[in-house]
Amino acid sequence: MISLVLAMVWTRRGQSLTLALLALLAVAAAVASPAYLAAADRAVAAGQIATATPAERGIVLSAAQDDRIGNDGNPGFSDVGAALADLPGFDYRYSAEVPAIGIEPDNRNASRVVFRQDACPHLRIVAGRCLIGEGEVVIGTATARRLRLAAGAAITLTFAKSNNSDANPLWLPDGKPKRLYVAGVYDVPTPGDAYWGTHGYFTAVPGRGPGEPVFLGAATLADFDHGRTEMAIDGTAGPAALDIDHLPQLRAGLERLKVASSKLGPAVQVNTNLPYLLDRIDAGRSNARLLVPVMAVPLVLLACFSIFLAVSYGAQGRQPELAIVALRGNRWWSRWWLGTGESLVAILAGAAVGCVAGQLLVDAVAAARFPGVGVAAGWSSLRYAPIAALAALAAAVLAQRRQLASPVATLLRRNPAHTNGPRSFAFEAVVVLLAVVAGVQLAVSGGTLEGIGLLAPALTVLALSLLAARALLPAVTGYGSRALGAGRLGPALAGFQLSRRPGAQRLFALLVATVAVAGYAACAVDVAARGRDVQAGLGVGADRVLSVDPVYRSQLLHAVTAVDPGGRFAMAVARLPSSAADEPLGLAVDSRRLAAVAAWPGGGPSAREVAERLRPDAAAPVVLEGEDLSVDVTTIGMTKGRELKLLVAVSSVDGLGDALVDFGTLRHGRSTYAQRVPVCRTRCRLNGIEVTIATNDTAVTGRVVLHSLGTINPVRTIAQLGDVSRWRIGNLGRLAADPAGLSIDATAPGGLPTGIWVRPVDAPFPLPAAYAGAAPASSVTGLDAKPLPVRLAGRLPAVPRLGDHATLVDLDYADRLAVDASPALDPEVWLNARAPADVVERLSAQGLTVVGDTRSEQVRRGLAEQGPALSLYFYFLAGGLSVLLGAGALVLAAAVDRGRRVEDLSALRTQGLRRPVAGWATLWTYPALVAIASVAGVLIAVAAWALTGWALPLAGQNPPPLPLPAWPRLPVVVLTAAAVFILLAAVAVGTGRDLYRRIELWGQP
Known part of the structure; x- marks a missing residue:
């Protein structure tokens, strides 16, 4: 018996070799998954260690x-x-x-x-x-x-x-x-x-x-x-x-x-911070253990399906042999051994080689992608090889069940019974039901890839491929009938060849699944790559971000302007403080440079348009020239114990800093007060004038008249001080025109918890603010930690650096409206690719000390060494293996069909069938099938991605609040489908040419 089976293997060694290769790929796929996970585990750890602080x-x-x-x-x-x-x-x-x-x-x-x-x-x-x-x-x-x-x-x-x-x-x-x-x-x-x-x-x-x-x-x-x-x-x-x-x-x-x-x-x-490094390594490994099985499961299912299809085709071609075995009355185990032995021997041989091939394949990928990391020694990657081999053997036995159990009369039929019976329909219904259950669990769990939810992508691809294949035969049969009625004999013969072959539907389903798996892998790789670009670009904010030691906002603006007066490569940035947990984060930028420097999200207004909205025209600031400040004040109506005092907030125009100048307690009547302010030794911008209580009492009464405010050396005062239209006051006080100057009514029976601030009208008020996410309330927390009324100036998909729930304002205008004279919160300098190499030295020369340097390219490289990115190299491997499985199944199916088709078409040629018609029927049957499968496969890949792709942790377990891409680019999907089609079509054309050659030689001596 054994020698007979081996003789059968040798006689049909081409088919046996193809089946062995399919088994090799099936076991290699099962071995490659854990082997790649082991390599990815080490690569994740090595990458995080190399980039650790x-x-x-x-x-x-x-x-x-x-x-x-x-x-x-x-x-x-x-x-x-x-x-x-x-x-x-x-x-x-x-x-x-x-x-x-x-x-x-x-x-x-x-x-x-x-x-x-x-x-x-x-x-x-x-x-x-x-x-x-x-x-x-x-x-x-x-x-x-x-x-x-x-x-x-x-x-x-x-x-x-x-x-x-x-x-x-x-x-x-x-x-x-x-x-x-x-x-x-x-x-x-x-x-x-x-x-x-x-x-x-x-x-x-x-x-x-x-x-x-x-x-x-x-x-x-x-x-x-x-x-x-x-x-x-x-x-x-x-x-x-x-x-x-x-x-x-x-x-x-x-x-x-x-x-x-x-x-x-x-x-x-x-x-x-070593525990944080170890936690990050564990998180990356966890992502890898989720992403790799997502593609490994459909790959193994595809391998088993291809073996099932290949053995089924082979069994159909050997039905006359099996009929003779049944006719001889052999016992059931002899009949089963003779019927399955040829396939089992080929599968076992391929499985044995596949164990080694899978490990060697991963070793080669790891050596190329993870140089210096290596693969952990051991046999753990082989633990799934026996399961994969048993699954391949089970698929082979299941594929031949009909031939092994059918009577002799059925086996001798020229046209075997179709396989679209109740059992086939029930199997497909079960697959569709499982796909629905997996999808529902995935949706209900919020995208948790556990249990049957982990199988959702694989089951979705398989279910949609089977449904597409079930719709194929009626369409092909109708096409063949119409072609025959129109006198196009070649297309009609090609169509009937597909519709009459019982395995054509399964072959089409396999080819569709092949394209769908490759397309799904391409979707994941493209979406992940673009997501890393968003994190490295929009997430960082610019090509390069320099963190500087605390400085005043005016110093930051002056230093950046001095280094880049033309606004070509640098932008000053500071954070807005948040006074409540639910308040969105805020960013203040020099919007004049926003379009030139910042990374900007798509899908909304342009950076230039937003910059124009954030910085409308405003009056020139009030400037004081000299460090000796003087103010001439008259107080009216103050009561003893409730005296007032006067403060002035100023910012150096030349980057010397900010100051809150305290002129002390105001005396009754008219007096002149003076203070030396070193930061104003060149020029200062007046940010505001504060009248507040000088004692611990709460109730305040009185009126303050500012006659003049200016400098002593040189003697210069603010022009038009009494023009009420040039000043803005808070809710507590009241401004009034006075022939002697600017009158401030400071009567406040409820007290002055924050003082009365009078500010120049040199910035738009409310301040224009762009926002992402939910619109902010009527005010945000300003740079001085006080409520700042804002006017919404446009909605953004995301604010650079902060994400999809944040606000954006102009730093210069926000600084003019701030009166705290405090350093900036998280001051930064954003740079684009045109920044000179010595930009840090230039900024240091202007008094800024750079304490951090974040580059977009560094972040991109770091993301490429994390678990999600490293896992997706397995998707390239899975896509390639799926195409090989489809090509192998196509070759075997064509080899089994060859004998029957040579006989049929040769007989038609003898009866006068023209050569072009025969060429059409032979050369284009399988390429047409591949073309239809490619179109259906790419559509199924996109549908499967829409249903399950959102659950893949491509950005890690805690994705940043950025508008990460959810859909692949159309050219990537189309090019992937085209590449798979070209490869499979080349195989199909090769098998058609061989068939055509045999027909032309048939019957010749």
Whole structure:
């Protein structure tokens, strides 16, 4: 028996080889899914580790110690040594820091005196040398230039402590002065290197330029008279600690460290963001475990379907043989073995090779896409191979059930019975029902890919493909009849060939599913890629975003204008504060540069149009020239104990800062008051005049008349001060025209909780605001944290950086309406691709200190290393395997049909069938089938995407609030369908040409 089966395999070795290849692909697909998941798991971890920040790669143990008073028994670093020993692979460095004065021209800021172990290898000495002996320090280049110090200079430093005064903060000497020598001047090549940890050594001191510590050695620090010292041990995770295969042990070690530090109380602080890195890795792996099965399931189903179809076609071609076996009266097991043995042998051989092929295929993809990561060793990827092999064998047996159970008379029929009987209809009905149930669960669960919901894409594709195939035969039969009636014999023969073959419907369903799977994969890949572009572009806000140390809004605007006067590449940006949890986020931008710099969402008004709405024409600001401000005021009607005082909010026009000038308590009658305001030594813009209560009383009565407001040197006053139309007042007070000046009625029996503000009419009011999402109320929180009335100026799909629920206003106008004289909230400078390479140096020269640099391309590369992006490479693999399965099934079907069609068409040729007609019937039958399947398949792919694609976590488990694309681009879908059609049509044309050649040679000696 075995030799007979092997002889059958050899006789039909072409068909057996094709069936073996289909089994190979089926098992390879089952092996490739877990193998790819294992590779993706490692790639996700490697990508996140490579892009982790220093805080996410290290641990900082910090404690304060004062040698003058001792530790009083408080625990120290030694008490967490055992926990640190449980974290192998970390490099530890000791550091200590004290404040000192002596080299700065005043005591408003202290120098950071730092000892850091092994600092010299991480510094670049530009003058002199690094530290060698006791009594030496090295200082930064900006410090040396600002203080005119050079290598070899002598300096004196004294330990200092703060005077804890909010009104006039100063550092006071608190130790013996120590004479030191500048050994060298340093620069820092990579201030963001993990070695420097999270101490912010190079963060700027406001008004002092770039932050640069004074570095000294351990011996020098020990001899330096100092009090409270901030000590730290920085642990930086090395390759061994972050080894991909040992991340669970790292998490367990961190938990033990957390427990150990909690027992020490507040004396020792343990700070690390390593758990966030591990959580991000787990989230990426979770996304991969959802996305890969979504495409693996339809691929395996397609493989089983292709085997079922191939074996079914082969069994139909061998019906005369099976009839002879049945006629001989062999026992049932002999009949089953002779009937199924040929297919089972081919499938088992293909399955054995498929186990290796699937792993090797993933190894090749991982080597190309994840270089240096590798694939985890082990046999876990083969755990589904037996299941896939058994499924292939079951499909083969199921495909031959009719031939093995049919009587001899049925097997000898020239035209076998159609397969569209009740059983076939019931099977298709079950598949459709399962697809509906899976889709409903997916919708009800809100897109949770669990249980049968995970099978929703696969079942949807399969159900729609079967329904499309069921509609094929009536259409083809009708087409053949019409063609025959019209005398077009070639198309009629091709149509009847398809409609009369029992397996034609299944072959069409398989080809439709092949195109649909490839099309669905293309939809996912395209939508995900465009989503990453949105996150990297609109999510960042611009090509490059620089975060700067806190500065006044006027300083930020002035610095950016000085660096880019033409508005070609830079834009100043600040956040609006939110006073309520439900208030949308807000962004204030220099809208004059919005169109040139910002990444902008599609589907709404253009950036240029929005900029014009946000910045309508307004009156020129009120400018004061000189630092000595003077105001001439008359107070009328004030009562004792309820005196008023006057304040003026100003902003430097030349980037020197903002100030809230307090002229003090107003006296009865007419008086002149003056104050020196250093930020106004060139020119200042007047933001507002405040009249408020000077005592703790609530009720206020009185009237204030401003006769003049201006500067003393030079003597200049605000023109038309008494013109009420040039001023705007809040709800509490009332303006009135007065021949002597500007009259402010300050009568408020209920008190003045926020004062009476009088502002120049130099900005539109209410302020124009564009918005995304729900329209904001009549006001938003302004830059000064006070309610700011707004006028809606247009709806946007999204606000750059903030997303689909936010507001956008003009920074300059919003700053004019603010009277807080406080630094900007989250100041940033947005840049486009035309920004010069030295833009950071230019901004630093204007007084801005860049502390963060986010580039759109960096974000895009980071997203490409996350779980969703890495998972989608399996979709390319699945699409290619699905096309190979369809092509293999098509070749086998054509090979089985070949004998029957050669006989039929050769007989017709003998009876006078013309060559062109025979050519049409042979060459274009299967290409026509492929063409129809391609059109139906691409439509089903789009339909399946509409029904299930929204549930795929292509942007991660917590997608950002951005208008991420939901639909693939039409050219991508069309090109994918065209590529699949070309490949399958080439196979179909090849089989047709072979058939035509055999017909022409049939009967020749």
